[in-house]
Amino acid sequence: MFAYIVRRLLWAVGLLFVLSVVTFSIFYLVPRWAGASPETLAARYVGRTATEETVHLTAERLGFFDPVPVQYWNWIKAVFAGAEYDYGSGVENCPAPCLGYSFITRQAVWPELLDRAPVTISLVIGASLIWLIAGISVGVISALRRGTVFDRGAMGVALAGVSLPIFFTGLIALAFFSYRLRITAPGGQFVPFRENPALWAYSLLLPWITLAFLFSAQYARLTRAGMLETMTEDYIRTARAKGLPERTVVLKHGLRGALTPVLTIFGLDVGLLLGGAVLTEKTFSLNGLGKYGYDAIVAGDLPKILGVTLVAGFFVILSNLIVDLAYGVIDPRVRLE
Amino acid sequence: MTTAALRDLVTRSPEQADQQPFLEVVDLKVHFSTDDGLVKSVDGLSFAVDRGRTLGIVGESGSGKSVTSLAIMGLHSRPTSEKSRPGAQLSGEIFLDGEELLSKTPEYVRGLRGKRMAMIFQDPLSAMNPYYPVGKQIVEAYRIHNPVTTKAARKHAIDLLGRVGIPEPSRRIDAYPHQFSGGMRQRAMIAMALSCDPELLIADEPTTALDVTVQAQILDLIRDLQREFNSSVILITHDLGVVAELADDVLVMYAGRAMEYGSAEQLFNRPAHPYTWGLLGSIPRFDRNRSERLLAIKGTPPSLIHVPPGCPFHPRCAYAGRNSGRSEEERPELVPVEPGHTVACHLSRVEREQIWEHEIARRL
Numbered sequence: 241m242f243a244y245i246v247r248r249l250l251w252a253v254g255l256l257f258v259l260s261v262v263t264f265s266i267f268y269l270v271p272r273w274a275g276a277s278p279e280t281l282a283a284r285y286v287g288r289t290a291t292e293e294t295v296h297l298t299a300e301r302l303g304f305f306d307p308v309p310v311q312y313w314n315w316i317k318a319v320f321a322g323a324e325y326d327y328g329s330g331v332e333n334c335p336a337p338c339l340g341y342s343f344i345t346r347q348a349v350w351p352e353l354l355d356r357a358p359v360t361i362s363l364v365i366g367a368s369l370i371w372l373i374a375g376i377s378v379g380v381i382s383a384l385r386r387g388t389v390f391d392r393g394a395m396g397v398a399l400a401g402v403s404l405p406i407f408f409t410g411l412i413a414l415a416f417f418s419y420r421l422r423i424t425a426p427g428g429q430f431v432p433f434r435e436n437p438a439l440w441a442y443s444l445l446l447p448w449i450t451l452a453f454l455f456s457a458q459y460a461r462l463t464r465a466g467m468l469e470t471m472t473e474d475y476i477r478t479a480r481a482k483g484l485p486e487r488t489v490v491l492k493h494g495l496r497g498a499l500t501p502v503l504t505i506f507g508l509d510v511g512l513l514l515g516g517a518v519l520t521e522k523t524f525s526l527n528g529l530g531k532y533g534y535d536a537i538v539a540g541d542l543p544k545i546l547g548v549t550l551v552a553g554f555f556v557i558l559s560n561l562i563v564d565l566a567y568g569v570i571d572p573r574v575r576l577e
Numbered sequence: 578m579t580t581a582a583l584r585d586l587v588t589r590s591p592e593q594a595d596q597q598p599f600l601e602v603v604d605l606k607v608h609f610s611t612d613d614g615l616v617k618s619v620d621g622l623s624f625a626v627d628r629g630r631t632l633g634i635v636g637e638s639g640s641g642k643s644v645t646s647l648a649i650m651g652l653h654s655r656p657t658s659e660k661s662r663p664g665a666q667l668s669g670e671i672f673l674d675g676e677e678l679l680s681k682t683p684e685y686v687r688g689l690r691g692k693r694m695a696m697i698f699q700d701p702l703s704a705m706n707p708y709y710p711v712g713k714q715i716v717e718a719y720r721i722h723n724p725v726t727t728k729a730a731r732k733h734a735i736d737l738l739g740r741v742g743i744p745e746p747s748r749r750i751d752a753y754p755h756q757f758s759g760g761m762r763q764r765a766m767i768a769m770a771l772s773c774d775p776e777l778l779i780a781d782e783p784t785t786a787l788d789v790t791v792q793a794q795i796l797d798l799i800r801d802l803q804r805e806f807n808s809s810v811i812l813i814t815h816d817l818g819v820v821a822e823l824a825d826d827v828l829v830m831y832a833g834r835a836m837e838y839g840s841a842e843q844l845f846n847r848p849a850h851p852y853t854w855g856l857l858g859s860i861p862r863f864d865r866n867r868s869e870r871l872l873a874i875k876g877t878p879p880s881l882i883h884v885p886p887g888c889p890f891h892p893r894c895a896y897a898g899r900n901s902g903r904s905e906e907e908r909p910e911l912v913p914v915e916p917g918h919t920v921a922c923h924l925s926r927v928e929r930e931q932i933w934e935h936e937i938a939r940r941l
Binding site: 473474475477478479480481482483484485488493496497571572573 | 650687689691692695698700703704706707709710717718721722753769
């Protein structure tokens with residue numbers, strides 16, 4: 241078991257390394273293959289009026305003339321050891337983990353990521369709790385009342401939930417609840433939890449519900465399918481034969497087996513969203529990791545893109561690891577070796 | 578036929594006649610409504626089991642053995658108003674210690690399940706919840722009917738596991754079902770069924786999924802425990818060897834009906850129904866010459882939607898032609914051939930005895 245965890249951790253580190261190489265290559269190598277010179281790359285980071293000389297100097301300063309492996313080495317070295325950057329206005333020290341400076345705003349990337357992360361984490365924690373509870377409850381009731389009005393209605397709503405994109409449901413919800421009824425916060429607000437938990441929840445309520453709607457639909461369908469399957473198992477008949485009340489039979493014996501796939505997907509979904517719930521954050525103007533990445537891509541700001549990609553990758557790899565380890569707990573028949 | 582008359586058919590030996598049987602099933606019918614038609618899984622079945630006695634129910638797959646046991650336990654889902662939910666239509670009477678169960682609420686019957694009547698299932702691997710340790714599942718069965726602390730229930734579970742012959746019960750109690758061998762799992766299943774000292778134990782093919790060597794151990798265990806608790810046991814099986822080993826009485830079922838009913842001694846020594854002859858003749862034996870063919874029953878069990886009219890066994894019966902067409906038209910009722918031994922067959926007594934003596938007896 242211990243050896244298994246160590247091995248999985250080493251794998252995770254290896255995966256992160258590969259991820260960084262691939263991301264780096266996509267943004268630094270592919271443009272070169274496409275024929276871009278260091279100057280044309282650098283031209284994006286200086287004003288339109290810049291002279292050729294300025295562009296050349298910028299390209300030199302950003303290290304665009306170095307061979308790509310050297311550029312990668314400098315970048316990865318900074319992550320572990322920190323680096324010093326000279327942007328012409330004096331040397332700036334960037335302590336480890338240094339993900340470099342934004343080419344455009346010249347702000348260090350790592351502190352910005354730290355700053356943005358609480359928004360995304362708050363959004364994902366709240367939404368995931370809502371969708372987990374709502375999705376599983378609806379799924380269980382649907383399975384037990386298969387074919388009834390409730391089941392058909394819930395599955396209809398679920399289909400809508402899966403099909404409608406966030407930027408549609410989110411905008412409708414904003415227009416109706418925030419601007420017409422004025423019962424939820426308008427977008428763009430975020431109050432840190434430690435400052436005021438009530439306001440924190442108020443500011444995030446609508447994004448939570450909108451994001452959870454999308455996911456609970458999927459979880460309701462998954463739970464329903466799982467329940468329909470486990471309730472026909474022999475051990476359910478045994479549980480009834482013991483004289484257990486139907487409630488215990490369903491919740492303790494039926495749901496337990498149906499939850500295994502649900503919890504697996506849950507771990508992966510949360511991991512994926514922690515790297516940035518791009519559409520939700522963009523729709524509700526929340527300054528989380530997703531919007532950070534989106535803005536960086538629009539601006540072509542390489543260090544920011546690299547930073548946010550690495551963080552997102554880290555969360556995905558971490559959640560995979562947790563799901564794999566949790567499997568041994570969720571299903572006792574699985575041996576981790 | 579009236580209920581009283583049916584109850585008279587449940588014949589018992591004279592010394593038992595005055596006492597009430599612990600379990601009595603009268604004219605039980607279990608029908609399932611399906612898209613293809615009405616499935617008559619059990620169609621007018623009556624039998625009784627006294628305290629301390631074992632009834633073996635034998636028959637091919639689909640003869641209604643398991644459906645009967647689930648009906649006694651109240652485990653069939655009843656039809657609901659919603660069409661999409663299939664349910665069983667039950668009629669007749671089931672008396673447990675004089676109390677009629679089919680007329681009781683599901684909640685009332687639930688209180689009896691696991692407490693006064695318990696069941697052992699065929700495949701202990703699928704019948705135990707893979708997500709919980711064996712001990713927890715036994716503790717759960719005990720605590721639902723007994724207001725004791727978890728600690729006391731756990732001690733009881735360890736006792737039970739020890740009693741059914743599981744070594745190191747205090748350690749094995751925390752193991753999961755998949756960590757047990759097949760035989761050990763069945764022992765644990767038995768321990769679970771016995772957790773509340775049930776007065777009626779239904780064992781549905783308890784040894785079918787087990788190795789032959791383990792089968793014998795499990796049968797011995799069931800017998801020992803029955804003696805200890807003086808409980809009634811219904812043993813459902815298609816294996817006549819198991820019946821010979823354990824049963825006091827035997828009920829032979831075919832297409833949801835009783836074909837023959839009597840003591841084990843009567844059924845094995847003087848079987849009266851052609852179907853029983855076929856069952857007995859299908860047992861391979863080593864003390865017989867290999868060139869002799871088994872007395873196999875031709876054909877397959879009938880569809881329970883279109884049960885043959887008259888005697889359900891007539892299309893497969895070698896002697897159906899001997900009673901001028903009655904087999905095809907008239908449903909045979911159980912009639913006594915000797916005290917405590919009834920058979921549902923149109924063959925006349927003389928004919929039957931002749932066939933038995935000249936054609937069957939020497940080949941079994």
